[in-house]
Amino acid sequence: PPNLERLENLHHLTLEWVRGQQKEDNASLHAQLEVLDLSASGLAAVPTRLEALINLRVLKLDWCRKLQSLPPSIGDLPKLRELRLTGCELLLELPSSLGQLRQLQTIVLDFCASLSTLPRTFTSLRSLQHLSLHGCKILRLPPNLERLENLHHLTLEWVRGQQKED
Numbered sequence: 001p002p003n004l005e006r007l008e009n010l011h012h013l014t015l016e017w018v019r020g021q022q023k024e025d026n027a028s029l030h031a032q033l034e035v036l037d038l039s040a041s042g043l044a045a046v047p048t049r050l051e052a053l054i055n056l057r058v059l060k061l062d063w064c065r066k067l068q069s070l071p072p073s074i075g076d077l078p079k080l081r082e083l084r085l086t087g088c089e090l091l092l093e094l095p096s097s098l099g100q101l102r103q104l105q106t107i108v109l110d111f112c113a114s115l116s117t118l119p120r121t122f123t124s125l126r127s128l129q130h131l132s133l134h135g136c137k138i139l140r141l142p143p144n145l146e147r148l149e150n151l152h153h154l155t156l157e158w159v160r161g162q163q164k165e166d
Contacts, residue, residue: 008032011055015041031055039063039084051076062108063087075100081127082106089113099124110134110155123147133159 014037037060044066075097099121132155
């Protein structure tokens with residue numbers, strides 16, 4: 001979509017199912033964005049300038065089947081509360097910077113079939129309340145999961161090969 005950079009007061013941007021656009025460049029310019037939904041957009045890479053989204057609370061990348069990784073700059077989103085990556089089948093790993101997200105409450109990684117581990121920094125997510133790994137191939141859960149004292153909902157349905165790291 002052209003001229004998105006001019007919408008300085010935009011708080012919620014949904015580009016779900018929008019393909020063939022320069023979403024990466026446009027989405028990274030909106031400091032006022034609170035919700036960014038790029039679900040099913042065919043996105044292969046997340047905007048690298050995520051740190052510009054200082055007010056972002058929700059990032060939805062569901063069914064971005066070509067997505068293989070998240071940039072380390074995801075840890076620079078101080079207000080992020082919800083991260084949704086359902087169906088990101090090629091997602092191989094999560095960056096260790098994820099542990100810097102002190103306000104993150106919800107992570108949904110359902111059907112991320114290539115994701116086999118969570119970063120060790122995962123247990124730094126002290127605000128995490130909801131973690132869903134439905135249909136993942138998580139081979140090891142990070143040690144010290146008990147540090148996630150606010151975790152109230154954990155979904156491990158159809159998780160193949162789970163075991164806790166020593």
